[in-house]
Amino acid sequence: MNKATEKPPILWLQTLVFSITLLIALIAVPWYAFTHGYSLAVVICALLFWISNGISITAGYHRLWSHHTYKAHPLLQILLALFGAAATQNSILVWASGHRRHHRHVDDNERDPYSAKKGFWFSHIGWMLRHYDSGKDNFDNAKDLQHDKIVMWQHRHYLAITLAMNFIPPLLVGIATGDIIGSLLLVGVLRLVISHHTTFLINSLAHIWGKRPYTESNTARDNGFIALLTYGEGYHNYHHLFQYDYRNGVRWWQFDPTKWLIKSASWVGLTKDLKRAPSFKILKAMLDMKFKKAQEKLASTSETEEYSQLEWSKILEQEYQQFSNILNEWNQLRQKWYEQKRDKLNEATHALQEKWHSTALHTRFKELKYALKMQTRRLDLLTQQFATA
Ligand SMILES: [Zn+2]
Ligand SMILES: [Zn+2]
The missing domain is CATH 1.10.287 (Helix Hairpins)
Structure with a gap:
């Protein structure tokens, strides 16, 4: 095969995790709904766990550690690191350094790990399934994080924390409600699959569909619908121009629960030094x-x-x-x-x-x-x- 057209090797662990969880969500989750049904308590717990995972990625992985848009109390940092690990999107260090490269080299197919110029599939999930050169870990741009105790603790024990955070809460909910299989399916698997794909939309759809009111120098778009699914991260055009701002939806009426969380946490001393673009x-x-x-x-x-x-x-x-x-x-x-x-x-x-x-x-x-x-x-x-x- 020609070397230029040869595809990089498949990353089997990621590929299997994404495919198996997706298959369970598509087949076993509805099958169980028809044959046994889910209790309201399990549904509510799945919803709460999904929100806590998503918002730990947006408020923690993204706005705190990737961009330092505010400072957080260690207690909040630990919660964000734990529930962020539950979202199973790699450690804070790997995620944030990749994301910083995305901002620095946005739309550059060689250097942006999830360049939208390589199409929807690649920027959504394809970039994680193969060993692309653009996706190789390089922590040169994350020296600050390498000196952060909580970040490095999470990085070193990532696998154990992620497994614990993905199995213990669903098992506890299962024991409490008397429906362990139902809870493993909904709080465990469906929550993870929805959490994955809604976050991935920020790299794919938010670079394809929407308006560009602040800059046309890159593909990032503002899209209120995507913001609804991603805790406010759909205002991606604004974010690419003002990445140091703790807000993504900068207008008061824009749906940005991550911004509301960071702001309200500042009233009780859990966050401080919130940065805003003038x-x-x-x-x-x-x-x-x-x-x-x-x-x-x-x-x-x-x-x-x-x-x-x-x-x-x-x-x-x-x-x-x-x-x-x-x-x-x-x-x-x-x-x-x-x-x-x-x-x-x-x-x-x-x-x-x-x-x-x-x-x-x-x-x-x-x-x-x-x-x-x-x-x-x-x-x-x-x-x-x-x-x-
Ligand atoms: Zn982007
Ligand atoms: Zn960003």
């Missing part, structure tokens, strides 16, 4: 994309009765000029803000005067942010106009 930066990214899309739309629109294409493009140009002016002023203000902070350290300025300056700067910052918000609305109206023209 709202001005987010608005700027959105407006950049809106200008790009408006220009594309205008270019593909035929002339209207009242306004010619030329006149519309003049308006668009004016808007863009205004946008650039706002950004310039914003940068100058930031410069002033930092200078003022530095001066404060160097010399004791008059307190009242200092307060006046900060308030004045603050007011101007707010005004500029408002101006950008209004511009977003105007651009939406303009784009609608091109669409109906």
